[in-house]
Amino acid sequence: xxxxxxxxxxxxxxxxxxxxxxxxxxxxxxxxxxxxxxxxxxxxxxxxxxxxxxxxxxxxxxxxxxxxxxxxxxxxxxxxxxxxxxxxxxxxxxxxxxxxxxxxxxxxxxxxxxxxxxxxxxxxxxxxxxxxxxxxxxxxxxxxxxxxxxxxxxxxxxxxxxxxxxxxxxxxxxxxxxxxxxxxxxxxxxxxxxxxxxxxxxxxxxxxxxxxxxxxxxxxxxxxxxxxxxxxxxxxxxxxxxxxxxxxxxxxxxxxxxxxxxxxxxxxxxxxxxxxxxxxxxxxxxxxxxxxxxxxxxxxxxxxxxxxxxxxxxxxxxxxxxxxxxxxxxxxxxxxxxxxxxxxxxxxxxxxxxxxxxxxxxxxxxxxxxxxxxxxxxxxxxxxxxxxxxxxxxxxxxxxxxxxxxxxxxxxxxxxxxxxxxxxxxxxxxxxxxxxxxxxxxxxxxxxxxxxxxxxxxxxxxxxxxxxxxxxxxxxxxxxxxxxxxxxxxxxxxxxxxxxxxxxxxxxxxxxxxxxxxxxxxxxxxxxxxxxxxxxxxxxxxxxxxxxxxxxxxxxxxxxxxxxxxxxxxxxxxxx
Numbered sequence: 001x002x003x004x005x006x007x008x009x010x011x012x013x014x015x016x017x018x019x020x021x022x023x024x025x026x027x028x029x030x031x032x033x034x035x036x037x038x039x040x041x042x043x044x045x046x047x048x049x050x051x052x053x054x055x056x057x058x059x060x061x062x063x064x065x066x067x068x069x070x071x072x073x074x075x076x077x078x079x080x081x082x083x084x085x086x087x088x089x090x091x092x093x094x095x096x097x098x099x100x101x102x103x104x105x106x107x108x109x110x111x112x113x114x115x116x117x118x119x120x121x122x123x124x125x126x127x128x129x130x131x132x133x134x135x136x137x138x139x140x141x142x143x144x145x146x147x148x149x150x151x152x153x154x155x156x157x158x159x160x161x162x163x164x165x166x167x168x169x170x171x172x173x174x175x176x177x178x179x180x181x182x183x184x185x186x187x188x189x190x191x192x193x194x195x196x197x198x199x200x201x202x203x204x205x206x207x208x209x210x211x212x213x214x215x216x217x218x219x220x221x222x223x224x225x226x227x228x229x230x231x232x233x234x235x236x237x238x239x240x241x242x243x244x245x246x247x248x249x250x251x252x253x254x255x256x257x258x259x260x261x262x263x264x265x266x267x268x269x270x271x272x273x274x275x276x277x278x279x280x281x282x283x284x285x286x287x288x289x290x291x292x293x294x295x296x297x298x299x300x301x302x303x304x305x306x307x308x309x310x311x312x313x314x315x316x317x318x319x320x321x322x323x324x325x326x327x328x329x330x331x332x333x334x335x336x337x338x339x340x341x342x343x344x345x346x347x348x349x350x351x352x353x354x355x356x357x358x359x360x361x362x363x364x365x366x367x368x369x370x371x372x373x374x375x376x377x378x379x380x381x382x383x384x385x386x387x388x389x390x391x392x393x394x395x396x397x398x399x400x401x402x403x404x405x406x407x408x409x410x411x412x413x414x415x416x417x418x419x420x421x422x423x424x425x426x427x428x429x430x431x432x433x434x435x436x437x438x439x440x441x442x443x444x445x446x447x448x449x450x451x452x453x454x455x456x457x458x459x460x461x462x463x464x465x466x467x468x469x470x471x472x473x474x475x476x477x478x479x480x481x482x483x484x485x486x487x488x489x490x491x492x493x494x495x496x497x498x499x500x501x502x503x504x505x506x507x508x509x510x511x512x513x514x515x516x517x518x519x520x521x522x523x524x525x526x527x528x529x530x531x532x533x534x535x536x537x538x539x540x541x542x543x544x545x546x547x548x549x550x551x552x553x554x555x556x557x558x559x560x561x562x563x564x565x566x567x568x569x570x571x572x573x574x575x576x
Contacts, residue, residue, distance in 0.1 A: 055081060063094065071101030089118035093125050100132070108132060116145075123152055130162065139170030157186055173204055198230075207238045225251060225258065232264055241272050256290040263299055270316050278316060286323050296324050297333060304341055317341055332362035340371060348379045366396050366403070373406055380542070382413040401427060402436075405443040412446055421450040428463070433470055441467060445480060452484055460484050475502040479512050486519045495519045503532075510540035518549050526556045544573040 062077030078095035085091060093115040099108035112129040119125055130145035146163035153159055160183050167176035177200045184193045194217060201210035214231045218224055228251045235244035245268045251261040262285050269278035286296060300320040307313035321338045328334055339354035355372040362368065369392045376385035389410050392403065408423035424447040433440040444467050451460035464481040468474060479502040485495035499516040506512055517533035520526075533550040540546060551566035 051084075055084065059091070059094070062098075066094070066098050066101065069101065071098045074098040075102065087118060089115045089122065089125065092118065093128065096128065096132075105132070105136060109136060120148075121152065123149060126152070127159075130166075134162075134166055134169065137169075139166050142166040143170060143172075143175075155186065157183055160186075173200060176200065177204060177206075202234070205237075207234050210234050211238070225255060229260055229264060232261075236264075236268065236271070241268055244268050256288050257295075259291070259295055259299055262291075263302060266299075266303070266316070270312055273312075279319070282320065282323055286327055293324070293328060293331070296320075297337060300324065300337065304337075304344065307341075308344060314345060330361060332358040332365065332368065335361065336365075336368050336371060339375070343371075343375055343378060348375055351375050352379075363395075366392065366399065369395075370403065370406060373410065377409065377413060380413075382410065385410045386414050401432070402439055405439055405446075408443065409446050412450055417450050417453050421447060421454060424450065437470070441471060441474065441477070445477060448480060448484070452487070457484060457488055475505045475512070478502050479515050482519055483515045486515070486522045489522055492519060492523050496523065508539060510536040510543065510546065513539070514543070514546045514549060517553070521549065521553055521556070524556075526553055529553050530557065542573060544570040547573070 058077055058081055062074045062081070065071075065077065066074035075095060075098040078091055078098060081091050082088070082095065092111040096108045096110075096112040096115065099105070099111065109129075109132050112125070112132050115122070115125045116129050126145050126149050130142050130149065133139075133142035133145060143163060143166040146159050146166055149159035150156075150163060160179055164176045164179040164183065167173070167179060177197065180193060180197050180200065184190065184197055187193065194213070198210055198213045198217070201207075201213060211231065211234045214227050214234065218227050218231065228247055232244045232247035232251075235241070235247060245265065248261050248265040248268065251258055252265065255261070262281075265281055266278060266285075269275075269281060285291060285299075300317065303313050303317045303320055307317045318338075318341065321334065321341060325331075325334045325338065335354045335358035339351040339358065342348070342351035342354065352372070352375055355368060355375060358368050359365070359372070369388065373385050373388045373392075376382070376388060389407050392399070393407075396403075404423050405427045408420045408427065411417070411420035411423060424443045427443040428440060428447050432443075444463055448460045448463040448467075451457070451463065461481065461484055464477055464484065467477045468481070471477065478498040482495040482498035482502070485491045485498075496516075496519050499512070499519045502512040503509070503516050513532045513536035517529045517531075517536060520529035520532065530550070530553045533546060533553060537543075537546045537550055547566045547570040551563040551570065554560075554563040554566065
């Protein structure tokens with residue numbers, strides 16, 4: 001809606017409803033016009049010459065113009081009639097519809113309200129005003145009007161449906177749920193309504209009600225397998241773990257190859273810390289001839305993803321992989337999977353052995369070679385990463401674009417910044433941002449650092465800005481941009497804002513704490529700077545740059561002895 005004119009494009013309104021009212025409502029309005037007239041339909045004077053007949057002809061003419069989408073002509077006609085009959089609800093109603101056709105939503109609302117005031121029991125007027133109110137986001141008014149329609153049309157599902165939607169739009173889900181239950185009472189077999197009620201019960205945490213709903217649906221034979229899975233999940237939410245386990249086992253008994261049920265069953269024993277039951281079920285799962293090796297690996301991957309957010313799943317993830325490895329000792333995928341889990345959980349050195357074992361079994365898998373490079377980079381064994389990249393280039397003449405990004409990263413880590421920039425520039429392209437956003441972000445981040453080191457700080461800042469345009473919530477890029485701004489000593493207030501956002505999002509990230517500490521140093525807030533840098537150095541004891549920053553802070557705070565001590569530690573790290 002145009003805030004200056006109060007206009008709303010006509011196509012924004014419900015066209016089907018508008019056409020219905022224009023065509024179907026014309027005769028109704030004429031009847032209403034007759035009923036609202038103070039003049040008798042028949043009088044002593046000739047009917048054709050009566051004022052009433054003239055008004056009726058003008059009303060019909062205006063209605064025909066409206067039907068032909070000449071809304072301005074129709075509106076002009078209705079307004080002339082209102083001069084003579086200002087309290088005629090039918091004319092206000094018709095004029096409101098014409099204003100909708102013109103996109104004058106505020107004027108339409110005004111006359112629609114007037115029609116309801118003049119005839120509050122008229123279902124057509126109420127329904128039209130309710131639609132307008134909803135369209136204008138006046139959900140409380142729309143709800144009130146639909147509730148009146150419900151009272152006028154008991155047992156009709158249409159006003160109840162609109163009322164429920166109005167409550168949802170007004171963010172009153174409890175009221176919406178109550179109305180959906182009313183609808184379900186009218187048609188207990190409506191599957192769409194059943195699903196809507198269940199969804200809202202779960203959303204509103206009405207788990208016990210949801211359990212009853214699911215059990216009722218299962219009894220009716222609707223999608224028993226998936227519903228049983230939902231029932232088990234609801235039992236988990238209400239901490240009825242035995243019932244959850246029993247439900248999942250029932251699903252597995254009927255379909256031993258249904259992986260989601262196995263996953264849910266394992267989660268029950270993990271969350272209840274019942275290791276013996278977990279191991280027993282796991283062995284039963286792996287020994288089942290209904291489950292393929294790929295399904296076993298896929299389920300383990302799901303647990304690995306969970307382990308990245310919930311430490312409770314770390315140990316079970318390793319147990320799963322060990323169980324697969326025991327049954328398939330010569331499968332490269334299993335070794336690569338275990339290596340990646342170790343890499344994920346800070347066991348980088350141990351991951352190298354598994355990656356190499358995987359490559360002895362499948363040396364033609366470039367993905368495993370790339371993972372090995374990533375492991376070396378994580379361990380900061382940059383020369384080993386460089387050697388591995390050289391092997392890959394010899395073995396694989398045709399390589400994916402992501403490898404170029406990885407090679408650029410390795411060149412950057414080994415000090416060949418110019419070559420790194422040349423490689424990465426071919427990756428950081430608009431088409432890559434569209435096709436592979438993550439690759440673009442990773443390569444773009446390193447390229448921005450390359451630009452900064454090559455003395456192109458303006459290009460670096462522009463690249464970070466363009467990346468944040470694509471991914472505004474990327475705290476990694478916020479951190480990097482804050483650091484570049486701090487290094488330049490410009491826009492320090494903005495740098496502080498960006499660094500604070502990054503640290504707030506990840507308060508235990510040493511790199512982000514270092515950036516914030518360095519920005520505060522540049523702002524001469526030395527005590528606060530020291531606090532953040534001390535925490536950063538405690539979290540990452542292998543990063544010499546953090547010690548360098550901290551040493552400079554102590555120098556400013558008048559403690560040269562501490563500064564020298566930190567510089568000595570930094571130099572030892574640099575020699576390794």
